[in-house]
Amino acid sequence: MVLDNLGSSLKNTLGKIKNTLTVDRNLVEEVVKEIQKALLASDVNVRLVLELTKNIRRRAIEENNAELTKKEHLITIIYEELSKFLGDGEEFVLKEGQNKIMLVGLYGQGKTTTAGKLGVYFKNRSKKVALISTDTWRPAAYEQLRVLGESIGVDVYGDETLKDPNKIYSKFEKDLEKYDVVIIDSAGRDSLNEELVEEIANLRDLVNPSDVFFVLGADVGQTAQKQAEMFKDQLEISGVVITKMDGTGKGGGALSACSTAEAPVRFIGVGEKIEDFERFHSEKFVSQLLGMGDIETLLEKAKLAIDEKSAEKLQEKMMSGNFDLDDLREQMKAMGKMGSFSKVLGMIPGMGGLNIDKNMLGAQEEKMKYWNYAMDSMTKYERQHPNELSTSRIKRISDGSGTSIENIRELLKHFKQTKKMMNMFKDPSALEGMDENSMQDPQAMQKMMKKMGMGKQMKQMMKRGR
Ligand SMILES: Nc1nc2c(ncn2[C@@H]2O[C@H](COP(=O)(O)OP(=O)(O)O)[C@@H](O)[C@H]2O)c(=O)[nH]1
Ligand SMILES: [Mg+2]
Incomplete structure (x- = not known):
């Protein structure tokens, strides 16, 4: 079949990427060379080969996709550039009329x-x-x-x-x-x-x-x-x-x-x-050519709003006991990306069954918006040491951010509660008395916890629960 050779060469190259330890300039260079060789051997025009690989090289070096590992990102770039080379990715449809x-x-x-x-x-x-x-x-x-x-x-x-x-x-x-x-x-x-x-x-x-x-x-x-x-x-x-x-x-x-x-x-x-x-369909064709049944999963992942890497970092931070307001903000952001607050709340054990007032939730989201403004007006030191926020500092932050003092106090209260919860996760014995029935949907919860940066701990908890 046509392009079989190209396909297997490209598959080899992708295999190399998958097996490599680190994606660096050298690897990108090597990959680019291999793709060039494969395309030229398949009679693709020289000028186009150079253009195509130039794009791959440039993107691989310049771009970053927080949702993907470097390897996944490189593979995605190759896939995207090849697809683009073959067309607009849109299938043919008839026009109106004759x-x-x-x-x-x-x-x-x-x-x-x-x-x-x-x-x-x-x-x-x-x-x-x-x-x-x-x-x-x-x-x-x-x-x-x-x-x-x-x-x-x-x-x-x-x-x-x-x-x-x-x-x-x-x-x-x-x-x-x-x-x-x-x-x-x-x-x-x-x-x-x-x-x-x-x-x-x-x-x-x-x-x-x-x-x-x-x-x-x-x-x-x-x-x-x-x-x-x-x-x-x-x-x-x-x-x-x-x-x-x-x-x-x-x-x-x-x-x-x-x-x-x-x-x-x-x-x-x-x-x-x-x-x-x-x-x-250029994208399907390239997926086939590259032999990537899982390319779609990869692309979906690329689009995923949750940054798994930063979630992991967040998790480490939380567990280290150094959880500060910057981390809280990260966590709030991650939750925001997961959809509306009510959806997130629905996944929390014990909360799903509650009939929560929609207006109340809206108000909570609104509150979080002001919390963000307030945090913007804090110095980095203040965000790292929220306990040291004196009344006069709170007043200054309130003036600077246009949020009420009440609002800032609420934020600090929320922060303390969250930190307390973090410590609970750190010491699972604190959870022993937890009512099993409150685990409404363990899977959903696990997923949420993972996205909030609490994956490992959740898994351990689940194991203990069994
Ligand atoms: N194997 C194969 N042969 C094809 C294909 N399309 C056309 N042909 C053959 O190519 C030859 C020329 O096709 P034809 O339609 O007469 O070409 P035209 O001169 O451009 O009209 C014929 O023998 C066709 O059977 C194809 O997709 N696969
Ligand atoms: Mg003819």
Whole structure:
């Protein structure tokens, strides 16, 4: 299968990342080199390879994703850059009203076959479809399409006696109005020439298609670039169809072409039969290529608002007995990211069953907002030593932050209570008398505790409870 080699090379590289101890510049450099080698060996255009790997290198060095380990981040970057290289990540959808899709490309690339495949594809989606042959060059081109259309039950138009594509199209223009999707199969040439492009540009002006798909085989090597450039200069290519993905071609040329054409791959042909056809999704394709069934989990994780690393740090801090207002703020932030306060509260043992007044919760959230303002107005020393906050200091903070003295006192009370709770976790014997029934949803609680930075302790507690 096309790109098998690229796939296994990339998989090797990712394996190396997974097994490495530290992600540093050297590793990034090594990984970039390997990806370059793999892409070049697959016929991907040199300039594009350099561009792609430059992005990977830059992002790997500059960017940070607190939600991911460095390894995970590097893998995600590689995945994202490869996906971007192949398109916009969006699947093809029909436009409003009638869709006219023009297929262009050199001879033998699979335009006519693709016309049939697209015909079935849209017919299966309850569209009224017509195919029209405007290929006046290839002998029996119309006959080929007609037979194909018959076998799939799709109407086909064409006229072998006419030698001008525009005349053929004009002849049937009225008939074609009644279809949802009209697929225009155009002529190719053995090699790229001005005449072909001009002919197609003329046809394009007449048809005014909603889409122009550039069709090319996965076995086209470096010349794919030139083709793409030439077509792109004269036509607006809106999508690429790569055929013969089932073959032994290296695939990289065709993949480079879509980048040059500045159009995403929309469909791929994976065999000669009409059903050997797939809508293309760059992200799914790259996941497959990289053999990462778990890439989605990784991406989800990347989006997760909870910063596990800082949660761990927070946990350490809490357990060290040095819990201060900065840590409280971190904890509040983590809770805020987990969703509304009421949801968080619902997960706390003993609280879930309570019928808590929604207004009260809203008020609590509001309060926390002011607590944050107050903490902003404190010096670092004050946040680290909240016990030393004298009345005069509290007054100064209140004035500076626009929060009431009452509010600040409440914050300090909350801080003391939280710290007390921390100490309780530190000394699990304090929890021994805890009512089992109050553990409403141990799993949910565990999850929450983990996110709040209390994972390990929770696990220990659960074990003891068993
Ligand atoms: N293996 C394979 N062969 C294909 C695929 N698409 C087209 N072909 C074959 O490629 C050849 C040329 O296809 P055709 O549609 O006539 O190309 P056109 O000249 O661009 O219209 C035919 O033998 C097709 O059967 C594909 O996805 N896989
Ligand atoms: Mg053809």
